[in-house]
Amino acid sequence: MFRPAPITTFIRGIPYRLIASVVLILAIVVSVILLLSLEHDKLLLQGFGDDRPLPRELFPALWQSRRDLIMVTLLMFLVSAIGIAAVITWLHYDSTRRTLEEVKGLARNILQSIPTGILTINRDGVITAVNPTAEAVLKRASADLLGNAYETAFAEGETIREVLDSALRRHRHMSQKDLPYDSADRQARTIRVSTAELTGDGGERAGVILQAQDITDWLALEQRVRVAEKLAALHTLSAGVAHELRNPLSAMDLNLHLLEEELRDSGMAGGQGARYLHVLNAECRRLSVILDNFMKFAHPGSLDLHEVDMTALIEHVAALMQFEAEERKVRLELDVEQPVPCVMGDETAISQVLLNIVVNALHAMPNGGLCRIGARAQDSDGKRWVALSVTDTGIGITKQELSRVFEPFYTTKPGGTGLGLAIAYRIMQDHGGTIQVSSAPGSGTTVVMTFPAAARQPQPIAQPVSLAS
Structure with a gap:
């Protein structure tokens, strides 16, 4: 439909068809008129024979007839030309109008599509x-x-x-x-x-x-794919490192205990040596915890899938964190929209994810603040989902840090291992859900976790859950 604009010249602009049509019709009309005129003159001359002379007044009448014939011919030519031009112009206009409407319609459809x-x-x-x-x-x-x-x-x-x-x-x-x-x-x-x-x-x-x-959603998806690729590459490495370190760590722990017993038996358990042994035992236990996190990151284990009551789970986690929240002068609130569908998942693993997120939120508010745990059902892509959210009023996260929060071994907390959110990301993947973090420096942080809802829906609860310290 879209064609290059034609190059219009003077010669190409001449309406050849119109001229040819008018000339042809004119030739036909003139021929008919001439035939009629000849027949008329023939009838006039039939009344005069050889013995009768032609009247002198007849010749002016014949010339007048010829002039009338020429005028009628010209008039018919003009009428024919005007009529044909009008018809062709109307046909051309109608064709141009229809073509223009088709082009406009096509352009509109293309633009809208x-x-x-x-x-x-x-x-x-x-x-x-x-x-x-x-x-x-x-x-x-x-x-x-x-x-x-x-x-x-x-x-x-x-x-x-x-x-x-x-x-x-x-x-x-x-x-x-x-x-x-x-x-x-x-x-x-x-x-x-x-x-x-x-x-x-x-x-x-x-x-x-x-x-x-x-491209907001596309960039978020691209970021999740990059994180997933990094996690996949580190799973095998973490498992191998944890396995290789487990044996020498066990040997060190065993020999430390033997050394401690030997020093105790020889009466040399006190003094500076005892303090050294205490430090070594504490560091061995810390290494053991780090290796356990390595193993959880590399092999989170088989999930015990069953229907999980998300309202009860949130209340349980809030009760566990209530004491620490009070110590840090943080007000802990629940915002649970009822009814919340059950989730098919591992209650222990989901609790671990939620606990990890809440602990991070409390640590992000050194001077106190508000931590709100929310839950609500939502529909997306024709499926039913349960969205858990943890919002704090803490120091927030910079844009550079936000792009790396799920990377293994990346942490901004002193003494942190950088595996908490990486393990949470892995658990959410195993549940077929998603986890997203949004934050800005000085504006707090919001973490949203979405889980596929179970087929059976829980009964509505009369009163909404509310907890504040």
């Missing part, structure tokens, strides 16, 4: 086209954009306005550039933007075309 957001502005900066994908990406309705200047539609400092300013005013275009975009719903998202010159039929600048694609 493109999975990338498209926005165009003319040379004056007026928005001339917006497709549905652009409305979804920019979180703006087309009625608020079309026909308005982009300076009016987008406030000063907004990402899209700066991009269009650069493209239209300074003719600086970008290709596949990822930019932060704060939409109307106040959610920080990332969009991939490209701009290009919009040209007219003559090659002149007609405006700017902008392409925008929301």
Whole structure:
């Protein structure tokens, strides 16, 4: 349907068909009129024989008849030409109109079907086209954009306005550039933007075309894939390291006990030697704990899958952490929307994940604060899910640290092993769920864990769960 614009010349612009049609019809009409005129003259001359002379008044009458014939012929030519021109013009107009409607319909369908957001502005900066994908990406309705200047539609400092300013005013275009975009719903998202010159039929600048694609979820998925690849590569290594260290550590622990007993039997158990032995025993126990975490990370073990009551599990974890929360001057609250579906999983493993997240939240609030544990059911992709969330008002996490929180052995806590969140990530994978962390320095942290809901739903509970210290 879309063809290159034809090169129109003077010769190609001549309506050959129209001229040929008019000449042909004129020739037919003139021939008919001449035949009729000849027959008329023949009838006039039949009344005069050889013995009767022709009247002198007959010749002017014949010439007048010829002039009338010429006038009628010219009149018929003009009428025929005008009629044919009108018919051909109407047919050409109708064909052009139908072709234009088809082209417009095709262009509209293509624009609406493109999975990338498209926005165009003319040379004056007026928005001339917006497709549905652009409305979804920019979180703006087309009625608020079309026909308005982009300076009016987008406030000063907004990402899209700066991009269009650069493209239209300074003719600086970008290709596949990822930019932060704060939409109307106040959610920080990332969009991939490209701009290009919009040209007219003559090659002149007609405006700017902008392409925008929301890649927030895609980047999050890419990050999860990278983390999963790192975890998969480290599983075997961790198992091998833990196995190789377990034997010499056991030998060291055994020989330390034997040495302690021998010193005790010889009466040399006191003094500086006893303190050295105490330190060695403590460090051996710490190494043993680290190796246990290694083994849990490498081989989390078989899951004992059964229906887990998430409300009871959250209450149990909150009760366990209540004393530590009070010591750290942290208010612990529960925000559980009822009813919460059961989850098919391992209650011990899920408790370990939740405990780990809550402990991290408490440690992130050295001066006290609020830690809220939430739970709610949600539907996504045609499935039922249970979402657990732990939100704190702590110091937050920087963007660089946030991209590495699930990496094994990465920690910002003194004395930490960096395996807590890595093990939690592995457990969530084994349950077919997801875990996501969102944070900003000084704004606290939110960790959201989603589990597939079990088929059977629990009965609604009359009163919502509430706990505060």
